[in-house]
Amino acid sequence: MSETTQPMQPIVSGEDYVASLRGRSLRVFLFGELVPEPVDHPMIRPSINAVAETYDLAMREPDLASANSHITADRVNRFLHIAMTRDDVVLQNKMQRRLGQLTGTCFQRCVGMDALNSLFSVTFEIDETHNTEYHYRLKEFIAEMQRLNLVIGGAMTDVKGDRSLAPHQQADPDLFVHVVERTDDGVYISGAKAHQTGCLNSHWLIVMPTMRLTDNDKDYAIVGAVPVDAEGITYIYGRQSCDTRSMEGGEIDQGNARYGGQEAMVILDRVFIPNELIFMDGEVEFAAMLVERFTCYHRRSYVCKSGVGDVLIGAAAQIAEYNGVENASHIKDKIVEMTHLNETIYATGIASSYQSKPTQSGAYINDDMIANVCKHHVTKIPYQISRFAQDLAGGLVVTMPSEQDLRSEEVGKLLDKYLKGREGVSTESRVRILRLIENMTLGRNAVGYLTESMHGAGSPQAQRIQIARQMQTDLKKTLARELAGIDQRNRDNLTTELTDYLGKVFDTDV
Ligand SMILES: Cc1cc2nc3c(=O)[nH]c(=O)nc-3n(C[C@H](O)[C@H](O)[C@H](O)COP(=O)(O)OP(=O)(O)OC[C@H]3O[C@@H](n4cnc5c(N)ncnc54)[C@H](O)[C@@H]3O)c2cc1C
Ligand code: SF4
Incomplete structure (x- = not known):
């Protein structure tokens, strides 16, 4: 070749x-x-x-x-x-x-x-x-x-x-x-x-x-x-x-x-x-068709960030435990909130995939509207989850001395003593989890977890444009006017339009 x-x-x-x-x-x-x-x-x-x-x-x-x-x-x-x-x-x-x-x-x-x-x-x-x-x-x-x-x-x-x-x-x-x-x-x-x-x-x-x-x-x-x-x-x-x-x-x-x-x-x-x-x-x-189909697939591929989010949630929960605060109600609530946010990414991505339809070629493609909603969440949610992770980490996540200091004959023992968290947890374990949080929210993997989430597969405005194109505000105004008693629409016609919006009730090809 x-x-x-x-x-x-x-x-x-x-x-x-x-x-x-x-x-x-x-x-x-x-x-x-x-x-x-x-x-x-x-x-x-x-x-x-x-x-x-x-x-x-x-x-x-x-x-x-x-x-x-x-x-x-x-x-x-x-x-x-x-x-x-x-x-x-x-x-x-x-x-x-x-x-x-x-x-x-x-x-x-x-x-x-x-x-x-x-x-x-x-x-x-x-x-x-x-x-x-x-x-x-x-x-x-x-x-x-x-x-x-x-x-x-x-x-x-x-x-x-x-x-x-x-x-x-x-x-x-x-x-x-x-x-x-x-x-x-x-x-x-x-x-x-x-x-x-x-x-x-x-x-x-x-x-x-x-x-x-x-x-x-x-x-x-x-x-x-x-x-x-x-x-x-x-x-x-x-x-x-x-x-x-x-x-x-x-x-x-x-x-x-x-x-x-x-x-x-x-x-x-x-x-x-x-x-x-x-x-x-x-x-x-x-060219536009290719860009739109590529971004349609790729914007729900960003469920990858929910997998990365699982790691960060785990790190946040772990540091809370190492710090002895895992049972505090606000900590538990923050872990719940992080999980809720993370699953929102996954839910929209996988929903888009479940709404896939065949193209003329026979290949299936996921739902474009929900893929854009997924990616748009991804431009925000990892930043929110990172904020919680840094909250639970404490300031040490950015003030911690280096590995060389931890290993130093002169100050290593001091750090081992003064960086200790809960009894029974080694200082090194605590430092390692904090470094992981730093890596994911400020360091090398913040590239993937944060800024790639922002711009990869298109910056936020690119998703808003796609959402605006497909949001069918006129159809929604029709629904409102009908229920408000302003218009009397034939329900059969309305059903056809609404079916176009949601897709068929059942698809037997799955
Ligand atoms: C970590 C990472 C990995 C990536 N991986 C890939 C990859 O593997 N393959 C690939 O092809 N691409 C990849 N991308 C590229 C990604 O698709 C682009 O970053 C994205 O499309 C934004 O383009 P840009 O970075 O040039 O930003 P810019 O175009 O400079 O955008 C900056 C800002 O200007 C706004 N803007 C841009 N143009 C206009 C305009 N005409 N009118 C008004 N506002 C405008 C944007 O909305 C944004 O707010 C990756 C990006 C990142 C950050
Ligand atoms: S950001 Fe990386 S892991 Fe996520 S969809 Fe793109 S290529 Fe895959």
Whole structure:
């Protein structure tokens, strides 16, 4: 499929996966220097461990994290599976919550899953309209990804320059990724994608447009698959709060030394995409459909944050216990409130998945309105839960001395004595939980738990726009006027409109 250092044998375990990332000649910059082997870099490795967990989970719990492919008929990792039933969509959410619980961070594989699923239906519909062969090409590509069990990154967000201008209006055309040359064999693309989750930890990137496009933006309407180690790609690693703690030795101060997320800027300088890996080229009218379907899937994928929230709630309850205050009524009430908030994320995400419907391609897609409500909750609730966690933690969460001081011959004993909580609990346990709370609310994993919750899959206003588009205020005004005795509506007509709003009462295809 490509002349790069892609794995030749299927990846099974997390260990196989880590091995598959070694020896690729990626051009990765971190702190202004080329990284010789990202797998061994202490700042990068926790993000690789998080993706590795997606493989190990599929081995431990195959019903949850793998599925039967309708393309190859083989058992495949759920992150590479096209959802052909409502249960498939629901199970994505259950797997995401579980992985959030197990890693306490962003495990990076959902962007690719949601890109494949949205492209599956969009390419089908482009082909129906334009007699193209994108859907066939995509199926071939997916079959190969499923066979080798690879990681796919979804590269949608352009750097965007002046946000008030369309791609073709920008002073610098490279501010949105676009085709710079066409040959008989394919296209060359240039530009940059920002905030790319797990891009170095992927084997392939799927490049997609980030917004609705017009006829003037034809060269920007490009979707294609690119190997992560393709010629012409430079990665500039995104640093995270407290990230250099992983380079200090020790692990306590990292809070969660094993797992972390990853984002980088991806700069594409005349990167070639052969025809067989192009899934849209110039069909500008389908760019909005792709963005909307991708964000529809991805905005309810954010139930991952309810899994991460489970960890933070646990940490808050644990520190309260270590501090001897777990039976205080306000503490119990705050844990209840945190749980209520956390389950609100999960409830809306999973409800959206349960409301899935088939697209023309046969793939199922979740409910867009409720997906947007889910993601909009996610832009707020993790901040509220974090506030409670810091409340229960006490000020030590930000004033605690370092691991080196804890281990110091001179002051270690003093800290052991004066940082003690409840009798029978070691000082180190108390410090470790506090560091975890710091990690999730201020440190490396606050990237995933807080700011990614804000902007990932679109900033809050993007959800409000989608909610406004679908909220049918006129229908609701009709209901009010009827009950207030202002209008007399034929109930049969009303029933039809209301059914459109809620969907069928029963769907027998589940
Ligand atoms: C941790 C993290 C991981 C991510 N992972 C991925 C990924 O894997 N793949 C991917 O493709 N993307 C990813 N994203 C990108 C994410 O989708 C974007 O951050 C999001 O769409 C917002 O874009 P932006 O960051 O450029 O913010 P901006 O566009 O700069 O937005 C800043 C503010 O300006 C407002 N604004 C922007 N444009 C306009 C306008 N035209 N009119 C009025 N107001 C406007 C926004 O509403 C917001 O309030 C990730 C983001 C984060 C933070
Ligand atoms: S933010 Fe959540 S949904 Fe997005 S890739 Fe990370 S874990 Fe998956």
